[in-house]
Amino acid sequence: xxxxxxxxxxxxxxxxxxxxxxxxxxxxxxxxxxxxxxxxxxxxxxxxxxxxxxxxxxxxxxxxxxxxxxxxxxxxxxxxxxxxxxxxxxxxxxxxxxxxxxxxxxxxxxxxxxxxxxxxxxxxxxxxxxxxxxxxxxxxxxxxxxxxxxxxxxxxxxxxxxxxxxxxxxxxxxxxxxxxxxxxxxxxxxxxxxxxxxxxxxxxxxxxxxxxxxxxxxxxxxxxxxxxxxxxxxxxxxxxxxxxxxxxxxxxxxxxxxxxxxxxxxxxxxxxxxxxxxxxxxxxxxxxxxxxxxxxxxxxxxxxxxxxxxxxxxxxxxxxxxxxxxxxxxxxxxxxxxxxxxxxxxxxxxxxxxxxxxxxxxxxxxxxxxxxxxxxxxxxxxxxxxxxxxxxxxxxxxxxxxxxxxxxx
Amino acid sequence: xxxxxxxxxxxxxxxxxxxxxxxxxxxxxxxxxxxxxxxxxxxxxxxxxxxxxxxxxxxxxxxxxxxxxxxxxxxxxxxxxxxxxxxxxxxxxxxxxxxxxxxxxxxxxxxxxxxxxxxxxxxxxxxxxxxxxxxxxxxxxxxxxxxxxxxxxxxxxxxxxxxxxxxxxxxxxxxxxxxxxxxxxxxxxxxxxxxxxxxxxxxxxxxxxxxxxxxxxxxxxxxxxxxxxxxxxxxxxxxxxxxxxxxxxxxxxxxxxxxxxxxxxxxxxxxxxxxxxxxxxxxxxxxxxxxxxxxxxxxxxxxxxxxxxxxxxxxxxxxxxxxxxxxxxxxxxxxxxxxxxxxxxxxxxxxxxxxxxxxxxxxxxxxxxxxxxxxxxxxxxxxxxxxxxxxxxxxxxxxxxxxxxxxxxxxxxxxxxxxxxxxxxxxxxxxxxxxxxxxxxxxxxxxxxxxxxxxxxxxxxxxxxxxxxxxxxxxxxxxxxxxxxxxxxxxxxxxxxxxxxxxxxxxxxxxxxxxxxxxxxxxxxxxxxxxxxxxxxxxxxxxxxxxxxxxxxxxxxxxxxxxxxxx
Numbered sequence: 001x002x003x004x005x006x007x008x009x010x011x012x013x014x015x016x017x018x019x020x021x022x023x024x025x026x027x028x029x030x031x032x033x034x035x036x037x038x039x040x041x042x043x044x045x046x047x048x049x050x051x052x053x054x055x056x057x058x059x060x061x062x063x064x065x066x067x068x069x070x071x072x073x074x075x076x077x078x079x080x081x082x083x084x085x086x087x088x089x090x091x092x093x094x095x096x097x098x099x100x101x102x103x104x105x106x107x108x109x110x111x112x113x114x115x116x117x118x119x120x121x122x123x124x125x126x127x128x129x130x131x132x133x134x135x136x137x138x139x140x141x142x143x144x145x146x147x148x149x150x151x152x153x154x155x156x157x158x159x160x161x162x163x164x165x166x167x168x169x170x171x172x173x174x175x176x177x178x179x180x181x182x183x184x185x186x187x188x189x190x191x192x193x194x195x196x197x198x199x200x201x202x203x204x205x206x207x208x209x210x211x212x213x214x215x216x217x218x219x220x221x222x223x224x225x226x227x228x229x230x231x232x233x234x235x236x237x238x239x240x241x242x243x244x245x246x247x248x249x250x251x252x253x254x255x256x257x258x259x260x261x262x263x264x265x266x267x268x269x270x271x272x273x274x275x276x277x278x279x280x281x282x283x284x285x286x287x288x289x290x291x292x293x294x295x296x297x298x299x300x301x302x303x304x305x306x307x308x309x310x311x312x313x314x315x316x317x318x319x320x321x322x323x324x325x326x327x328x329x330x331x332x333x334x335x336x337x338x339x340x341x342x343x344x345x346x347x348x349x350x351x352x353x354x355x356x357x358x359x360x361x362x363x364x365x366x367x368x369x370x371x372x373x374x375x376x377x378x379x380x381x382x383x384x385x386x387x388x389x390x391x392x393x394x395x396x397x398x399x400x401x402x403x404x405x406x407x408x409x
Numbered sequence: 410x411x412x413x414x415x416x417x418x419x420x421x422x423x424x425x426x427x428x429x430x431x432x433x434x435x436x437x438x439x440x441x442x443x444x445x446x447x448x449x450x451x452x453x454x455x456x457x458x459x460x461x462x463x464x465x466x467x468x469x470x471x472x473x474x475x476x477x478x479x480x481x482x483x484x485x486x487x488x489x490x491x492x493x494x495x496x497x498x499x500x501x502x503x504x505x506x507x508x509x510x511x512x513x514x515x516x517x518x519x520x521x522x523x524x525x526x527x528x529x530x531x532x533x534x535x536x537x538x539x540x541x542x543x544x545x546x547x548x549x550x551x552x553x554x555x556x557x558x559x560x561x562x563x564x565x566x567x568x569x570x571x572x573x574x575x576x577x578x579x580x581x582x583x584x585x586x587x588x589x590x591x592x593x594x595x596x597x598x599x600x601x602x603x604x605x606x607x608x609x610x611x612x613x614x615x616x617x618x619x620x621x622x623x624x625x626x627x628x629x630x631x632x633x634x635x636x637x638x639x640x641x642x643x644x645x646x647x648x649x650x651x652x653x654x655x656x657x658x659x660x661x662x663x664x665x666x667x668x669x670x671x672x673x674x675x676x677x678x679x680x681x682x683x684x685x686x687x688x689x690x691x692x693x694x695x696x697x698x699x700x701x702x703x704x705x706x707x708x709x710x711x712x713x714x715x716x717x718x719x720x721x722x723x724x725x726x727x728x729x730x731x732x733x734x735x736x737x738x739x740x741x742x743x744x745x746x747x748x749x750x751x752x753x754x755x756x757x758x759x760x761x762x763x764x765x766x767x768x769x770x771x772x773x774x775x776x777x778x779x780x781x782x783x784x785x786x787x788x789x790x791x792x793x794x795x796x797x798x799x800x801x802x803x804x805x806x807x808x809x810x811x812x813x814x815x816x817x818x819x820x821x822x823x824x825x826x827x828x829x830x831x832x833x834x835x836x837x838x839x840x841x842x843x844x845x846x847x848x849x850x851x852x853x854x855x856x857x858x859x860x861x862x863x864x865x866x867x868x869x870x871x872x873x874x875x876x877x878x879x880x881x882x883x884x885x886x887x888x889x890x891x892x893x894x895x896x897x898x899x900x901x902x903x904x905x906x907x908x909x910x911x912x913x914x915x916x917x918x919x920x921x922x923x924x925x926x927x928x929x930x931x932x933x934x935x936x937x938x939x940x941x942x943x944x945x946x947x948x949x950x951x952x953x954x955x956x957x958x959x960x961x962x963x964x965x966x967x968x969x970x971x972x973x974x975x976x
Contacts, residue, residue: 272867274936346916361829363825
């Protein structure tokens, strides 16, 4: 257990409290805050010269486990933690190979700057190769997955006792480089998250055409941007189902009307009635699981079934921060958030029946927040990196997450 | 499929459309189309048909005839199959059709005369030409057919044998067939007819400025504007104002105090009972005609308060048939007494007794350990659950509810007060709850002739999710609610409720997004549907008082058992 630097500790605690109290809303905001926090943890972390990657990994893991435990419903937190861990491993692997190539190629040059530059030049090529090695857990890799980074160290050790000075210099710069690269990658990721809405909205014109009718349920900010992106060039109509018991659909309808999109608000029960006249169903998601299944606001499973019945495409807008490498076992119970029954049933009339002690007939009230939509019902995922089939999701997972990080103890 | 009877269809000669057979129109031949028509999987043993007028019968011989031959069972003189919404609509459509007819009738008649002359001269029986003309002219209305039938009666006998004589019999047959097809409902995007209806109506309603385009064919009125004009009209025009009992019932519909197919129908019938009781024929008027007119005006009044339910429509049809079929020699008092007795009998047999039978059938389907799901609040389903509980069965109930009516709460209260353990949730959470459900019982406003269940909005979603989780769906519906029309989706026929009901969420003051919505809002439309159509493949069985039948048997029940009732 590596201790984090004291000045980062209060920040971590503050974020965890926020998560506990559910003060952060929405997976995008949660993801951004988590990422910023992890970046600070990394920059504050003092790294010993040997095995810098493992130190970082341990640090991130310890913080990450606490963050996930604070709000297990918000899967974006776990996704970001795993993403960062993957970045660390990646950068470490690419650096290890560059050090190897750097030492072998620059035998005659004493100039450290030259060494660095040549390292840089070849590092990109090697890093690319390394990333492909890391990405696909192919049979080739499985047999020798662990020794890879260690091998690099060993080779370095074996090649050079030319100068102890240069070796320690390498190592120091290597740990510094690792940190630097990791923070750069995190910054890139942060930029991706910032641009997420606009990236998705750019694809809107390909999918929404003139005079189409789009159906949605509840509210999703990504969807709002998507529709507004399409509205610039095309005119279409939107049917919004209100999405009880949170009634976010009301808000979405108001926002769309403010932008002069013709909107019709219906109740959730009328979805089957209206869907025969709808061209496409577009919704946002809470999370996308490793099998392509979607955790979405409650009621969307019904919409997905109705869409399949009427052969209407069911499109899910998602971002890579919502992509979770976990497999949904029993999603209705384990990945669900049960909210207070008072949103569904007023306590006043039925209070005797809701109390088990009275001995009378019992009334149970369910108010789940999420629905699980199996991948067969989803036609397309639109992410900031383009459109994907549900069957492609496993490849995305393999690209952005390492298998060692799936279970964080 | 074996064929009784001796007529064999020659496979080479395919006669499509309404064609008479070359020979004889006897009983045996009639049995064939009946059997062919009864392709439905449930073979109901059909009582032999009563033929009043053998000459006017022309059963179709072509095998794939979808509409079976109904003709002979009907009294040829009386137009029994009255449209749902009063005679006004029928008169109107007759008028518009006759307008069309006047232009082409003359030339059509000339053409027919020419053809008949040619046929007479040639004496052929290759009747393809005139029959084609008939098929083309099938689109023509009943007026045309009636008129042509009249003129052709003279030349009938000799030509009856040849297929060209198919025409008068065809026309008669077409007319009868047209009676079977339910009269087209009033479509509100037809401006002329709407204007005509408005003139007759007792109540003024202001149309919403902001109509949902998809539903232009349905009336969309601003709710709440009916009441003031109703009250003022009530005291004005003596001859027009409705009977107080009917007025009361109308108000109850308007405010939503009375909901549910059975409840509305019974209330309406009791009100009519009172009206008939208090009715006395004005001088110089005939009892039957005047009473029918009064009934029509009251029906249109109720219609403007709230569009008629299908159960109510069927009951009105029944009542009017009874009025028309009153024997001539009855005195007014006797006639009234007989009508009142008929109404009582209808309520007893078709509603109360039918409900008891349905409950008896349905409780057999509930076993110990079952989890029964129901949607909204159906009186029949409530009776079933209570009876099963009374019988001591151990089961749980799940009540699924939805906005904006939240009718499930009433059912929940009643069930809890009787001691049943219940679960309550919104329709969104259905996928969550459906995993533990073993049976679904749903009520219906009506079951249509193609097996579609027309019921409270949301029923289709419940049936769909149940089907996805392989849970059997059982619809509990009395046969008097069945209707001959067909519907493929929920948009062609529906009822639009008050859009303001969507704005306010009861008990949630924090939801103010839609405050300040007005009907003039150009971009936002609120749609409050009342009914929806559940496709028949989601339904496992329909429980009626005649037994538990698959949804494909509904047209058979309509044909066989409902025809006998009015006649």
